[in-house]
Amino acid sequence: MKRAIFISLLSFILFPILSQNFTFSDSARVSLLTCSPGKKVYEKFGHTAIRVNDPVTGIDVVFNFGVFDFNTKNFYLKFVKGETDYQLAVYDTKSFLEEYKNRNSIVWEQKLNLTLDEKRNLLHSLLKNYEPENRFYRYNFVYDNCSTRPRDKIVQSINGRVEYQLFTEPATFREMISEYTGENSWLQFGLDLIFGCDADKTVSRNVSMFLPENLMYEFQAAHIIDPNGAKRHLISESGTLISKQEEKFSDFLPIFQPMFVCTFLLILGIIITIFNNQKSFRLFDSLLYIISGLGGIVVFYLAFFSSHPLVKNNFNLLWLNPLNFVLGILLWFHKMKPYVFYYQVLNCFLIFLALVAYAAGFQVFNPASFPLILLLLLRSVRWTATTKKDFSQKKKNNRAYYTNGNGLHLHTRKK
Known part of the structure; x- marks a missing residue:
């Protein structure tokens, strides 16, 4: 000022x-x-x-x-x-x-x-x-x-x-x-x-x-x-x-660089996926989707409402989806599982399209983005597989089938 x-x-x-x-x-x-x-x-x-x-x-x-x-x-x-x-x-x-x-x-x-x-x-x-x-x-x-x-x-x-x-x-x-x-x-x-x-x-x-x-x-x-x-x-x-005066710079520690941080998150996501701790991966995924959703909201706003040059037609929105913010909240509600399942199927498809866009040369992605892209894909696939398995198990547990003498199929809830 x-x-x-x-x-x-x-x-x-x-x-x-x-x-x-x-x-x-x-x-x-x-x-x-x-x-x-x-x-x-x-x-x-x-x-x-x-x-x-x-x-x-x-x-x-x-x-x-x-x-x-x-x-x-x-x-x-x-x-x-x-x-x-x-x-x-x-x-x-x-x-x-x-x-x-x-x-x-x-x-x-x-x-x-x-x-x-x-x-x-x-x-x-x-x-x-x-x-x-x-x-x-x-x-x-x-x-x-x-x-x-x-x-x-x-x-x-x-x-x-x-x-x-x-x-x-x-x-x-x-x-x-x-x-x-x-x-x-x-x-x-x-x-x-x-x-x-x-x-x-x-x-x-x-x-x-x-x-x-x-x-x-x-x-x-x-x-x-x-x-x-x-x-x-x-x-x-x-x-x-x-003229510029000589300056003494301390080297920027690589552990604070984007590639290291994003790779660390990917490794952490892989570990959580392998050990399949329900509470841990729900908290991890909720934070992951909320933060990526917030980033997606910023990117979406700039792409569609800003006059800045160079920010239009952004393929990052395929994997940095603004709706991830909502998903991060829905994960905590059991009744929302069907919606989570269908969204994750769509999310896998969009992330795949993002990788195709990069491979086809439509847009260059920052190298540090790829660990995040793979992490989001990994967790989406995991949620899709887990939710589908839960659906199948629930259907099996909730129905018992037997046939009466007339050949009619009767259903009764398992006690």
């Missing part, structure tokens, strides 16, 4: 200065700032901003499209629904760099090789965007974020076109994102659960620049082609403003 207030006050102070007939001098410099990832979730992918430094007028400011406020009314609900509004803020470069120094992030600077008219076009566009009625925008993690906005402003101000030269190996959204979150992290595990099959599409060069470091690399190798066909580098000079 303090950060949001500080940025708002600083922006309020700076805006009148910048809006009063400001013009570049010939020595003005415009550059792209790229910040390396931080430790917090919203810092994991880095950051991009535009710096305008004019030594003649003494103005040295940063235009930052990545400002949001956790204390906005219904912030978390809006975030889940994909309705978070970000804003453009302007504050002095010294404050900006100090913040990223405290985060221990690297800050790279790439000076843009723009003509004076192009610089003026860019600044005019930024100031127009900073007007109170224009500064807020609906954030989209992939298609409209703190990296794509600066890129678009720069490209639109150029008299000509930008030609990108960097060769990059084709990659999917999921692969690109996992490079920043870590393949074995809980964050990536969670993202893989909520991401649908759209996350496994190959990303185009233009879209790949939603990641700040990708934008930096692309700009470094890019050229500007003016209307006369003349070619010049987009970046005239590059350097590092802040």
Whole structure:
């Protein structure tokens, strides 16, 4: 909250200065700032901003499209629904760099090789965007974020076109994102659960620049082609403003990683299945289905009601079923056994379809998901077999058959 207030006050102070007939001098410099990832979730992918430094007028400011406020009314609900509004803020470069120094992030600077008219076009566009009625925008993690906005402003101000030269190996959204979150992290595990099959599409060069470091690399190798066909580098000079300080990290114990935890649960489920302790497996299954059901509810909501990209068409819902939550409660009611039986038959079929979807390449599942999938399948098969056996035994115990002299079948309840 303090950060949001500080940025708002600083922006309020700076805006009148910048809006009063400001013009570049010939020595003005415009550059792209790229910040390396931080430790917090919203810092994991880095950051991009535009710096305008004019030594003649003494103005040295940063235009930052990545400002949001956790204390906005219904912030978390809006975030889940994909309705978070970000804003453009302007504050002095010294404050900006100090913040990223405290985060221990690297800050790279790439000076843009723009003509004076192009610089003026860019600044005019930024100031127009900073007007109170224009500064807020609906954030989209992939298609409209703190990296794509600066890129678009720069490209639109150029008299000509930008030609990108960097060769990059084709990659999917999921692969690109996992490079920043870590393949074995809980964050990536969670993202893989909520991401649908759209996350496994190959990303185009233009879209790949939603990641700040990708934008930096692309700009470094890019050229500007003016209307006369003349070619010049987009970046005239590059350097590092802040270097990262050496940190000592303790190795993340593998026992706390998703794969270990999920495998442990699978082994525990196998043991309970083998020893067939009625009380133990009922409690275990109830917790298993309730927790998986809660996860399924989140995934279902994102898939059908959220505006976030990449979360639609999610095959994880085949095994992470929201109805598991209800099942976890019904297990404790003996009269519900017939419903449990039919649901478990359906559940086995859906889990099988999930595995088929993965095998067919429709969607990539996180490796740590498979122990959970096998565990849910194992317990569903066990419940199906046990319940069916109980039905047969009950039918046999409740009926005794004998034939009278007329050949009629009479039924009597066993005493």
